[in-house]
Amino acid sequence: MRALRCVLLVMCVACDGGGETPPTEDAPGILGTEGTVLFSVREVAPTQQGSNTFNALLKSARESAPLTDADITVEVTMPAHGHSSSTIPVVRNLGEGRYDVDQVVFTMPGTWEVVWHVVTTSGIHDHQTYSYEIE
Numbered sequence: 001m002r003a004l005r006c007v008l009l010v011m012c013v014a015c016d017g018g019g020e021t022p023p024t025e026d027a028p029g030i031l032g033t034e035g036t037v038l039f040s041v042r043e044v045a046p047t048q049q050g051s052n053t054f055n056a057l058l059k060s061a062r063e064s065a066p067l068t069d070a071d072i073t074v075e076v077t078m079p080a081h082g083h084s085s086s087t088i089p090v091v092r093n094l095g096e097g098r099y100d101v102d103q104v105v106f107t108m109p110g111t112w113e114v115v116w117h118v119v120t121t122s123g124i125h126d127h128q129t130y131s132y133e134i135e
């Protein structure tokens, strides 16, 4: 059931449109699958085959405070084909709960999933999956 709910949330995000503005303090965010982190993830330019950059604002769900010390791992896969990307994304902490992820490489057209895993020193752990249709 948890997996299904995750997919439904992802669909809403994918339909969000726009995507050129970095997340602001007012971005509502969506709750991670563990319910502890609010994720606001945007692509900095329309997603395309090749390399993409994403910008995220991460907040703790409980206090709504920016997560400034998140250790982020970003996984890029193509579930229908059972393979991942050829490149490991590069995460940069911009401070105040904002992070850039560069080199999210979609190597072919189709449906790709980008999974954000977040761990903090204060013991928060959560993840969220975003889905992208690449032409």
Ligand SMILES: [Cu+2]
Residues within 6 Å of the ligand: 078, 081, 083, 108, 110
């Ligand atoms: Cu593929």
